[in-house]
Amino acid sequence: MFSHPPLTIFLWSLAVVIAYYFLSGFIWGAGYAPTSGKEIENVAELLEIKNGDTFYDLGCGYGRMIFTIAKRHNANCVGVEIDPLKCWWIKLMIRQKKLEGRVRVVHGNFLDVDLKDVEKAFVFLSTATPIMKKLREKMFQEMKAGAVVVSYTHRFKDWLPQKTQGKLFLYRVPELDQKIQG
Numbered sequence: 685m686f687s688h689p690p691l692t693i694f695l696w697s698l699a700v701v702i703a704y705y706f707l708s709g710f711i712w713g714a715g716y717a718p719t720s721g722k723e724i725e726n727v728a729e730l731l732e733i734k735n736g737d738t739f740y741d742l743g744c745g746y747g748r749m750i751f752t753i754a755k756r757h758n759a760n761c762v763g764v765e766i767d768p769l770k771c772w773w774i775k776l777m778i779r780q781k782k783l784e785g786r787v788r789v790v791h792g793n794f795l796d797v798d799l800k801d802v803e804k805a806f807v808f809l810s811t812a813t814p815i816m817k818k819l820r821e822k823m824f825q826e827m828k829a830g831a832v833v834v835s836y837t838h839r840f841k842d843w844l845p846q847k848t849q850g851k852l853f854l855y856r857v858p859e860l861d862q863k864i865q866g
């Protein structure tokens with residue numbers, strides 16, 4: 685059936701691309717699944733994204749969230765992504781969509797990124813690993829009181845959401861003296 689070499693190579697390449705798309709997240713952590721278009725609007729609404737705001741997607745995948753929010757809400761968007769291939773794709777799309785200056789991707793682990801200027805952020809991670817616990821601790825240490833974070837699907841442990849809308853949880857970084865929450 686696969687005796688035709690070009691077809692065999694094509695099918696193998698396709699299988700590798702599909703496998704990478706779905707499994708790469710597990711290599712880098714948190715799995716990979718994009719947030720749906722409808723939820724992106726709900727995230728923007730919860731975070732009250734306005735013209736000129738700066739929005740961060742920590743673990744931005746292929747950048748769907750940052751591109752949509754930049755275009756629809758005229759916000760400055762920054763994605764942080766650990767997977768080099770996804771970062772390469774986002775950089776390509778930034779050029780193609782002519783969004784240089786409005787969308788930026790940082791390649792690396794968000795646990796190594798300075799979060800002190802992050803005021804509105806989104807995460808879609810996993811509770812199967814300690815990543816959300818570590819990120820929550822870092823957010824409390826570095827982000828200013830009042831900064832807001834929406835998490836999709838998964839709740840942060842030891843942090844009470846201020847608002848819940850379906851599978852979206854809105855958190856507000858507390859004042860220094862209130863940083864221990866139940």
Ligand SMILES: C[S@@+](CC[C@H](N)C(=O)[O-])C[C@H]1O[C@@H](n2cnc3c(N)ncnc32)[C@H](O)[C@@H]1O
Binds near residue numbers: 718749792
């Ligand atoms: C479930 S996907 C969500 C993608 C995107 N935020 C969205 O909602 O469409 C999680 C992404 O986080 C990335 N990721 C996981 N751990 C990370 C880390 N420590 N630093 C940066 N990116 C990370 C994964 O590579 C994956 O692309």
